[in-house]
Each structure stands twice: as structure tokens, then as C-alpha cells.
Amino acid sequence: MNYVLAIDIGGTKLAAxxxxxxxxxxxxxxxxxxxxxxxxxxxxxxxxxxxxxPPPDAVGIGCAGPLDLAAGTVSPVNMPSWRGFPLREEVRKLTGLPTVLAGDAQCFALGEHWLGAGRDSTSLLGIVVSTGIGGGLVIDGMPLLGPTGNAGHVGHMSIDPNGERCECGGRGCVERYASGPNLARWALDNGWSPAFDGSQEQADARTLARDAAAGDPVAVAAFERGARALAGMIASTAAAVEITTVVIGGGVSAAGKVLFDPLERILDDVAGLAFVRAVKVHQSTLGVDAALAGAARLASMAR
Ligand SMILES: [Zn+2]
Structure with missing residues (x-):
């Protein structure tokens, strides 16, 4: 049996x-x-x-972005001490093993494709909906990384060229509609007042999901609006690269039915061509372990 070392690096946690x-x-x-x-x-x-x-024979690393795969460097937004940090070379020197690096959302997609909700798919889009929205593509079984490793940034696909300015500098990005903080922001701006139960709850996407499940009309509308943005992005991605499966993870995906029910209904409205209409959407089954599983899969490709 061969073993690999899988590493997942995020702003709050290191996992191996x-x-x-x-x-x-x-x-x-x-x-x-x-x-x-x-x-x-x-x-x-x-x-x-x-x-x-047992000694591993390769290393796979998923790291928060942005990164530059051509140079093997990372500059994670939430890790100010790493700017242009040569992570791939440092780990290669440390372990003496072939080392492959990719974005954490790309590893999420690869992990769900290998062992999770996208196991039987040929081409998959993985989406991580949380504070931001990340993504990764697995096309014909292989990760699509792009020349500098930034392919799959679906959170910054514009679904409204006349829409609001995004933090990335673009306009009308999916993230402005469907990330956790933006779901809560829109709901608060439109009259949502969270029904706090006295615990340490905040006016965030988790509380919004609970209120949506209880039928709060503004909370329901916020998820409806977020789902429409996601549906537009999913249909566009499917049309561009013919994905068969979408797997959604990240904190906001825990909202469950209040997100996935409108998403399926709206995708049915937005999608036209038969191969786009055929796309199946699933909730992540690996959760927080998906990126680590993907890093392991990435490592096995280094052999
Ligand atoms: Zn953006």
C-alpha cells in the first residue's frame, strides 16, 4: 500500500x-x-x-488563496505573514518528497469528486459558500487549475454587469449576493430582525437560515436571492465547460433546504440547453474533511 501526506492550510487551522x-x-x-x-x-x-x-511518497497541499502555482507561492488573505511565500519549495525541502500545491477550494472539489457527493461524476464544480465563495473544477476526472492556479474562482463570476461593486474590484459578483455576510447584510437592509433566543447568536447566515426555515419572509427572500445568483453562475459554468455535477459545501450550505430547494427550482428556470438542465446539485458529504481528501488525491497525482 502506498501512502501520501495531505495538508490543508487555512487562516484558522492547519490540518495534515x-x-x-x-x-x-x-x-x-x-x-x-x-x-x-x-x-x-x-x-x-x-x-x-x-x-x-509508514513513509509517504508524495505530498499534496491545499492552501487558502490567492496563490501562484507557476511560482509555487501563496499569499493567503487571512495569513498576513505569508506574502509570496514559497510554500511548495519549503515543504519539498522539509520532506524530500514530490509536492503538489493547489487552492483549498480546488482541493474541496477534488475531494468531493474522489470520495464524496460527486463520486460518480465525470466533471464537477465544487463550491464553498462561507464568508466568501470559493470554487474548483474537476474536468474529466482531472483538476482544472489554470496557468497560475486560479481557475474556479466562481464567487467572482459576474451575474449582473450592472450590479454592486465587489471587494475584488469587479461588479455584480455572485459573492455579493450569496456569501454568508452578504445574505445577512441584504436581509438586515430589508427589514429582517433576527428572533434571538438569548444565546450568543449573531445576525449572521446561520441565524438567517433558522429564521428562513421558520418562515420569516425576509429571510426566505434573502436565500431566494442568493440561490438565484448561484443558479446563474452554475448554469453559466455548465454551459462553458459541461459539468455534470455541482457539490456545495461551506458554512452556508448547512442551511440545507432553505438554500437547496430554491436553488433547484431557480436552476430549472435559468438553465436552457439539455446538458445544462441535466446538472445535478448536491450538498457536500465530506464537510470539513473534503479539502484534506482532495489534497491527498492531488498528492497521488504526483507519482
Ligand atoms: Zn468579486
Missing amino acids: ALVDEEGSVLRSGTRPTPRTDVMSALAALITEVTEGG
């Missing part, structure tokens, strides 16, 4: 696992992402996960 070629996790560990000297923390985590175990 020793994974076999069928996707079973032999050993794993996590630790909080420190503000400085992330590389030392990562090195300690790698030692913890690999020491005394």
Missing part, C-alpha cells in the same frame, strides 16, 4: 493526514494557525503525523 490510496486516513492532526512562523507549526504537525508511521 497520512492517507492511503483508497482514501483511508491512517493518522491525522490539526493545530491552530499561528500569526507568525506558520512554517515551524506546519513542520511540527508534519512530524506528529508521519513519525513512526
Whole structure:
């Protein structure tokens, strides 16, 4: 049996696992992402996960973006101490193993395609809907990364060229309609007053989902609006690259029916061509483990 080392790097957490070629996790560990000297923390985590175990023969890394795969560098938005950091080379030096790097949302898509809700699909779009919206494409079984590794940034596809200005500099991006903070923002602007139950709740997408499930009309309308933006993006992506399956994960996907019911209905309205209409939408089944599974799959491609 061959083993690979899978690594998932985010702004709050570092995760690593020793994974076999069928996707079973032999050993794993996590630790909080420190503000400085992330590389030392990562090195300690790698030692913890690999020491005394069977030796891996490749490393796959999923990292928060932006990144530059041509240079092998990362500059995660939430990790100010890494700007143009040569992550791929540093991990290669540390482990002495072939090392492959991709974006965390690309690894999410690859993981769901390998072991999750998109297991039987040929071509898949994975979407992570959370504070922002990330994405990744797996086309004919292979990750589509792009020349600098930034393919799949579906959160910044414009679904309204006359729409609001986005933080990315573009206009009318899906993220302005369907990310967690933007769902809550629109609802608050339109008269939503959260029905707090006295616990430490906030006026966020989780509370909005609960109120939508209870029938609050503004909360329902916010998810309807977000779902319409996602449906437009999904139909456009399907038309461009013929995906058969969409898997949606991230915190906002936990809203469940209040997101997925309108999404399926609106996608039916938005999509025209038969191959676009045939796209199946699923909720993530791997959850937070999807990116790590994808990193393992990425590593096995390095052999
Ligand atoms: Zn944008």
C-alpha cells in the first residue's frame, strides 16, 4: 500500500493526514494557525503525523488563496505573514518528497469528486459558500487549475454587469449576493430582525437560515436571492465547460433546504440547453474533511 501526506492550510487551522490510496486516513492532526512562523507549526504537525508511521511518497497541499502555482507561492488573505511565500519549495525541502500545491477550494472539489457527493461524476464544480465563495473544477476526472492556479474562482463570476461593486474590484459578483455576510447584510437592509433566543447568536447566515426555515419572509427572500445568483453562475459554468455535477459545501450550505430547494427550482428556470438542465446539485458529504481528501488525491497525482 502506498501512502501520501495531505495538508490543508487555512487562516484558522492547519490540518495534515497520512492517507492511503483508497482514501483511508491512517493518522491525522490539526493545530491552530499561528500569526507568525506558520512554517515551524506546519513542520511540527508534519512530524506528529508521519513519525513512526509508514513513509509517504508524495505530498499534496491545499492552501487558502490567492496563490501562484507557476511560482509555487501563496499569499493567503487571512495569513498576513505569508506574502509570496514559497510554500511548495519549503515543504519539498522539509520532506524530500514530490509536492503538489493547489487552492483549498480546488482541493474541496477534488475531494468531493474522489470520495464524496460527486463520486460518480465525470466533471464537477465544487463550491464553498462561507464568508466568501470559493470554487474548483474537476474536468474529466482531472483538476482544472489554470496557468497560475486560479481557475474556479466562481464567487467572482459576474451575474449582473450592472450590479454592486465587489471587494475584488469587479461588479455584480455572485459573492455579493450569496456569501454568508452578504445574505445577512441584504436581509438586515430589508427589514429582517433576527428572533434571538438569548444565546450568543449573531445576525449572521446561520441565524438567517433558522429564521428562513421558520418562515420569516425576509429571510426566505434573502436565500431566494442568493440561490438565484448561484443558479446563474452554475448554469453559466455548465454551459462553458459541461459539468455534470455541482457539490456545495461551506458554512452556508448547512442551511440545507432553505438554500437547496430554491436553488433547484431557480436552476430549472435559468438553465436552457439539455446538458445544462441535466446538472445535478448536491450538498457536500465530506464537510470539513473534503479539502484534506482532495489534497491527498492531488498528492497521488504526483507519482
Ligand atoms: Zn468579486
